[in-house]
Amino acid sequence: GAGVSQSPSNKVTEKGKDVELRCDPISGHTALYWYRQSLGQGLEFLIYFQGNSAPDKSGLPSDRFSAERTGGSVSTLTIQRTQQEDSAVYLCASSLTGRNSPLHFGNGTRLTVT
Amino acid sequence: GENVEQHPSTLSVQEGDSAVIKCTYSDSASNYFPWYKQELGKRPQLIIDIRSNVGEKKDQRIAVTLNKTAKHFSLHITETQPEDSAVYFCAAIPGSSNTGKLIFGQGTTLQVKP
Numbered sequence: 001g002a003g004v005s006q007s008p009s010n011k012v013t014e015k016g017k018d019v020e021l022r023c024d025p026i027s028g029h030t031a032l033y034w035y036r037q038s039l040g041q042g043l044e045f046l047i048y049f050q051g052n053s054a055p056d057k058s059g060l061p062s063d064r065f066s067a068e069r070t071g072g073s074v075s076t077l078t079i080q081r082t083q084q085e086d087s088a089v090y091l092c093a094s095s096l097t098g099r100n101s102p103l104h105f106g107n108g109t110r111l112t113v114t
Numbered sequence: 115g116e117n118v119e120q121h122p123s124t125l126s127v128q129e130g131d132s133a134v135i136k137c138t139y140s141d142s143a144s145n146y147f148p149w150y151k152q153e154l155g156k157r158p159q160l161i162i163d164i165r166s167n168v169g170e171k172k173d174q175r176i177a178v179t180l181n182k183t184a185k186h187f188s189l190h191i192t193e194t195q196p197e198d199s200a201v202y203f204c205a206a207i208p209g210s211s212n213t214g215k216l217i218f219g220q221g222t223t224l225q226v227k228p
Contacts, residue, residue, distance in 0.1 A: 043218040098214035105157040
């Protein structure tokens with residue numbers, strides 16, 4: 001079946017502009033995650049959604065970052081007033097149940113802030 | 115919160131040799147420990163995982179061991195092949211909170227020389 005789909009695959013934006021990154025999880029997966037991966041670095045947790053529960057936003061680096069998950073499916077990560085240090089690959093993942101079930105990652109969105 | 119430390123950051127082995135990557139975690143209530151492999155330019159993919167009710171799990175050339183008392187777990191790859199070259203990430207879910215977020219180690223770049 002279809003995997004996790006992210007769009008766009010690449011995004012170049014000017015400093016100060018807002019961007020929206022989209023994630024379509026695997027159908028039936030109740031949990032959705034956003035991670036950030038800077039060049040050659042590890043996977044930095046941003047936010048976690050599980051069903052109808054309040055999201056775990058503990059990884060969001062500043063109030064310029066926000067995310068929504070509508071109808072328990074598609075998610076959008078929004079970065080306002082982008083800065084050069086926001087340049088990274090933003091990875092979305094979903095899992096069947098959230099706790100103790102494998103994450104399936106999308107191909108990511110490569111964000112470049114000029 | 116949960117902290118996952120991973121060593122070494124880089125590892126170079128000859129084809130056919132074994133490779134071992136080690137991780138420690140801080141939350142004694144953590145009970146799920148997956149390993150992900152990320153090839154250059156690709157998404158991370160689960161290669162093996164272990165739950166706290168077992169001490170070892172094997173899948174062909176890959177094995178993971180878990181020592182809950184010492185709070186560390188290790189990935190063992192035997193008979194390494196050039197296609198094993200990739201970045202490997204360990205991870206853990208904080209056990210003492212309700213969140214299902216996965217916290218990753220910093221990654222190990224494995225190079226298998228033919």
